[in-house]
Amino acid sequence: xxxxxxxxEIMEKDGVMYDxxxxxxxxxxxxxEEKDISEIVDAWAKEIGTKGRxxxxxxxxxxxxxxxxxxxxxxxxxxxxxxxxxxxxxxDDYVINKTPKNTLIAYESAKGGNVYKSYIDGSALVxxxxxAQVETExxxxxxxxxxFKNIANLTxxxxxxxxxxxxxxxxxxxxxxxxxxxxxxxxxxxxxxxTKTVLDKLALYVLDELADGDEGIIFGLNKYAxxxxxxxGYTSFMSDKMKDEYNRYGLVKEYGGCLIGGFxxxxxxxxxxxxxxxxxxxxxxxxxxxxxxRGELRVYETLDNNRERVSLKFTGYEYGIxxxxxEKVAKITFTx
Numbered sequence: 418x419x420x421x422x423x424x425x426e427i428m429e430k431d432g433v434m435y436d437x438x439x440x441x442x443x444x445x446x447x448x449x450e451e452k453d454i455s456e457i458v459d460a461w462a463k464e465i466g467t468k469g470r471x472x473x474x475x476x477x478x479x480x481x482x483x484x485x486x487x488x489x490x491x492x493x494x495x496x497x498x499x500x501x502x503x504x505x506x507x508x509d510d511y512v513i514n515k516t517p518k519n520t521l522i523a524y525e526s527a528k529g530g531n532v533y534k535s536y537i538d539g540s541a542l543v544x545x546x547x548x549a550q551v552e553t554e555x556x557x558x559x560x561x562x563x564x565f566k567n568i569a570n571l572t573x574x575x576x577x578x579x580x581x582x583x584x585x586x587x588x589x590x591x592x593x594x595x596x597x598x599x600x601x602x603x604x605x606x607x608x609x610x611x612t613k614t615v616l617d618k619l620a621l622y623v624l625d626e627l628a629d630g631d632e633g634i635i636f637g638l639n640k641y642a643x644x645x646x647x648x649x650g651y652t653s654f655m656s657d658k659m660k661d662e663y664n665r666y667g668l669v670k671e672y673g674g675c676l677i678g679g680f681x682x683x684x685x686x687x688x689x690x691x692x693x694x695x696x697x698x699x700x701x702x703x704x705x706x707x708x709x710x711r712g713e714l715r716v717y718e719t720l721d722n723n724r725e726r727v728s729l730k731f732t733g734y735e736y737g738i739x740x741x742x743x744e745k746v747a748k749i750t751f752t753x
Contacts, residue, residue: 424457424458424461424475427454427457428479428482428483431486432486433450433454434454434479434483434486435483435484435486435572435573435576436451437451438483438568438569438570438572438573439573441455441565441569441570442569442570442573442574454565455565456565458479458564458565458568458569459564459565460564461475462560462563462564462567462568463560463561463564465557465560466556466557466559466560466561466564467557467561469557469720469722469725470720471718471727474718476568476718476727476729477716477717477718477729478716479568479572480568480571480572480575480716480729481714481715481716483572484572484575484576484714485713493584495634495636495678495680496587496708498632498634499634499701499703499704499705499706500587500704500706500708501704501706501707501708502709502710503707503708503709503710504709504710504711505709505710505711506711506712507711507712507713507733507735508712509711511544511709511711511737512542512543513542513543513544513707513739513741542739542741543737543739544707544709544737544738544739545590545737545738545739546711546735546736546737547582547583547586547735547737547738548732548734549578549579549582549583549734549735549736550731550732550734551575551578551579551730551731552728552730552731553571553728553729554726554727554728554729555567555571555726555727555729556726556727557727560727571729575729575731578687579714579731579734581684581685581686581687581692582686582687582734583734583736584692584693585686585690585691585692586738587708587738588692588694588699589694590738590740591699591701591705591740591746592694592699592748594740594743594746595743595746595747595748599747600622600744600746600748601747601748601749601750602615602618602747602748602749602750603749603750603752604749604750604751604752605751605752605753606751606752606753607696607751608640608641608751609644610751611641611644611645611648611698613648615749616635616645616648616672616673616698616749617673619635619698619700619747619748619749620633620635620672620673620674621673622700622702622747623635623675623700623702623747624673624674624675624702625702626702626745627702627703628702628703630703631702631704632675632676632703633674633675633676633700633701633702633703634675634676634677634678634700634701635673635675635676635677635678635698635699635700636677636678636679636680636693636698636699636701637678637679637693637697637698637699638679638680638681638682638691638693638695639679639680639681639682640682641679641697641698642677642679642680643679645672645677645698646672646677648672675700680692680693682695696750696751696752697748697749697750698748698749699746699747699748700746700747700748700749701745702745702746703745704742704745705740705741705742705743705745705746706738706739706740706741707737707738707739707741708736708737708738709736709737709739710735710736711735711736711737712733712735713733714731714732714733714734715731715733716729716730716731716732717729717730717732718730
């Protein structure tokens with residue numbers, strides 16, 4: 418069987434290629450099957466780096482299939498809990514029909530009389546569209562020298578860059594949706610100044626806004642999630658597995674009836690900014706809006722034999738964000 422056919426066969430298995438790429442990127446021990454994948458990809462990458470030919474754009478096809486795998490198509494589990502996901506075609510328009518809130522008012526009236534009319538808001542909403550794009554290149558020498566490792570790293574880094582941009586945009590929108598008033602609880606100082614009193618106020622706000630079947634979530638950077646967990650006495654007996662899930666943006670235990678979520682402060686967007694705003698602890702009461710993916714990720718590949726490089730362009734990563742229920746969000750802010 419040719420190398421090309423072997424790669425095509427492996428890529429048909431959901432999740433296998435990205436699992437392999439992520440393990441190589443993190444220097445995690447590979448299974449025997451994953452070692453076989455490394456050998457196949459290594460031979461294939463070195464052949465392209467040696468001959469300077471890829472007439473069927475196999476690098477682009479390999480990367481896009483790996484990072485667009487259905488198993489890994491969503492950037493974060495916490496986002497899925499607070500936003501409704503949707504998707505449309507590249508050239509489609511999208512309108513959100515907001516679930517109406519009961520704004521009808523009952524007045525006391527004499528029999529047969531009239532009262533002021535009240536109305537239900539049935540307005541349609543349009544999301545704010547964002548488009549993320551990555552352009553990079555890999556030299557023939559890198560393909561020959563690093564082989565499978567450089568292909569794996571390229572795949573993981575491209576996915577991370579695109580997903581990080583999306584996560585940052587989502588939480589920036591969430592932060593901006595809270596303008597003030599009863600939805601903001603101000604604390605002077607850093608995470609050490611967090612008290613049970615203010616945390617209880619945030620949890621109560623979330624619980625009061627919960628609809629039947631929804632989950633309340635309190636989250637921020639890991640340093641704040643850890644402070645909450647310490648306050649509740651959880652971290653002292655967390656297992657290694659729980660700590661790993663905690664550090665990978667999972668939800669650990671609860672406080673005041675709300676799940677606790679944490680994001681790594683070491684994970685940043687390409688501009689160096691944090692994915693979740695610092696000096697914030699957010700409280701969310703169930704689903705607060707919609708994220709709609711438009712079109713599909715495309716990867717364009719160009720070989721330049723004069724410079725002995727492969728140029729790659731990742732584009733078409735477009736998504737719309739709309740917070741339809743801003744009243745279901747509150748936050749604690751820390752000021753100096």
